[in-house]
Amino acid sequence: MRIIPTEAEAADLRGQALDFCYKTIPSTVRGLERQGTMSDGDSGAFFQALGMAGWIGRHWPVEYGGRSATHVETAIVDEALGYARAPLSAYLLSVKVFGNSLMLFGTAAQKSKYLPMIAAGDAMFCQGFSEPMAGSDFGSLRTTAVKSGDEYIVNGHKIWTSSAEVATHMYLAARTDPQAVKHRGISLFALDMKTPGITVNSFPTLGGGVLNEVFFENARIPAENLLGDENRGFHQAMRSLDLERSCMDRVGAARLSLDRLVEYVGQDGSDGAGGRLGDVKAVQEKIGELRTKLQVARSFGYLIARNLDAGKGVSAEFSFGKLYVGLLTQAIADATVDIVGTLAQFEHGSAHAIFDGLFPAVYRASPALTLAGGSSEIQRGVIAVRGLGLPR
Numbered sequence: 207m208r209i210i211p212t213e214a215e216a217a218d219l220r221g222q223a224l225d226f227c228y229k230t231i232p233s234t235v236r237g238l239e240r241q242g243t244m245s246d247g248d249s250g251a252f253f254q255a256l257g258m259a260g261w262i263g264r265h266w267p268v269e270y271g272g273r274s275a276t277h278v279e280t281a282i283v284d285e286a287l288g289y290a291r292a293p294l295s296a297y298l299l300s301v302k303v304f305g306n307s308l309m310l311f312g313t314a315a316q317k318s319k320y321l322p323m324i325a326a327g328d329a330m331f332c333q334g335f336s337e338p339m340a341g342s343d344f345g346s347l348r349t350t351a352v353k354s355g356d357e358y359i360v361n362g363h364k365i366w367t368s369s370a371e372v373a374t375h376m377y378l379a380a381r382t383d384p385q386a387v388k389h390r391g392i393s394l395f396a397l398d399m400k401t402p403g404i405t406v407n408s409f410p411t412l413g414g415g416v417l418n419e420v421f422f423e424n425a426r427i428p429a430e431n432l433l434g435d436e437n438r439g440f441h442q443a444m445r446s447l448d449l450e451r452s453c454m455d456r457v458g459a460a461r462l463s464l465d466r467l468v469e470y471v472g473q474d475g476s477d478g479a480g481g482r483l484g485d486v487k488a489v490q491e492k493i494g495e496l497r498t499k500l501q502v503a504r505s506f507g508y509l510i511a512r513n514l515d516a517g518k519g520v521s522a523e524f525s526f527g528k529l530y531v532g533l534l535t536q537a538i539a540d541a542t543v544d545i546v547g548t549l550a551q552f553e554h555g556s557a558h559a560i561f562d563g564l565f566p567a568v569y570r571a572s573p574a575l576t577l578a579g580g581s582s583e584i585q586r587g588v589i590a591v592r593g594l595g596l597p598r
């Protein structure tokens with residue numbers, strides 16, 4: 207039986223995860239300014255280090271490389287990884303999106319093949335869902351996978367693919383029945399990125415990392431790599447997107463940003479005239495408001511984890527958490543720049559940088575949180591329609 211950790215066990219687990227990050231991050235990433243990004247090459251090196259140390263997929267069954275840990279334990283670890291501002295793109299896509307989806311609709315053979323490789327840090331997945339004309343409107347995707355004997359032949363173009371530059375595999379959505387109405391003819395696949403016919407182009411982002419576009423020209427996938435039912439991929443992908451929207455790493459990152467703001471405004475001289483910004487009533491009130499919201503986000507994240515452990519259905523709640531934490535992270539970044547002023551502008555590497563340039567890194571990276579995994583507008587729609595039963 208799965209046991210929810212006690213307060214002391216939770217604190218111990220959190221401490222161990224943070225220690226791991228603080229020891230590992232300096233050797234696997236190039237500098238703090240890159241840690242505010244959603245995706246960069248560092249996330250691959252960090253993912254492998256996580257796997258070697260046994261931090262990946264702990265909630266999966268032992269036979270699939272996990273430790274049968276609770277979702278609450280995973281939430282504690284995710285919050286700690288976020289708090290350490292670890293580069294998590296490869297971890298999130300491999301574990302939360304692909305691995306957890308495979309647990310829901312993969313065959314026993316597929317689980318046995320991929321999950322232990324992911325848990326060991328050896329297989330790293332990117333997510334090939336979005337296309338130039340199919341982001342929010344996922345059902346419009348045009349990349350095709352045509353069955354030919356015991357293979358599918360893939361042609362098309364994906365975009366905004368985080369971590370494709372380091373991934374060993376892709377979790378691919380492609381159209382397998384061009385005659386069917388648009389939500390019906392889509393299927394999901396596991397694709398080896400070394401397959402001939404795949405080209406990856408990286409481009410820099412506002413957050414300081416990279417995103418990718420991926421082109422397929424007659425790339426062949428063995429039919430056994432079809433995930434779930436052929437042509438039922440739309441509904442399975444919606445479930446995968448739910449899983450992507452679980453948010454404890456983002457709660458941890460938001461908490462670090464706010465902790466550092468509190469630390470800074472408490473310092474003598476933080477007002478630029480020998481006094482403390484933290485003595486200003488308006489600053490106290492703003493920080494008090496943000497701290498309250500952060501506590502709501504955190505409690506909600508752990509409520510989702512407890513419900514998963516209790517076997518309760520969780521769906522629109524993921525959208526609530528994602529929407530809330532994305533907006534909160536932006537609000538903290540905006541308030542920091544507003545309160546700290548000019549000194550919040552100095553980047554990593556500058557002699558004037560506060561906390562090694564954390565504040566501008568978070569400010570630049572925060573808008574992406576309201577887009578990646580589905581925009582805020584889409585989350586509001588999910589909450590209204592799926593959560594509250596309003597008409598589609």
Ligand SMILES: Cc1cc2nc3c(=O)[nH]c(=O)nc-3n(C[C@H](O)[C@H](O)[C@H](O)COP(=O)(O)OP(=O)(O)OC[C@H]3O[C@@H](n4cnc5c(N)ncnc54)[C@H](O)[C@@H]3O)c2cc1C
Pocket residue numbers: 244332333334335336337338339340341342343365366367368369417574577578579580581582583584587
């Ligand atoms: C940092 C980052 C990482 C990403 N990583 C990946 C990845 O690894 N894999 C992947 O597949 N994709 C990835 N994406 C893509 C992401 O999923 C899409 O950007 C997102 O779904 C929005 O799609 P779009 O960019 O095509 O915008 P559009 O769908 O064109 O939307 C543009 C605007 O219109 C609004 N809008 C669209 N439709 C509606 C509607 N029905 N109701 C109300 N408003 C609407 C949107 O909210 C948005 O503000 C990433 C994006 C970012 C920013």
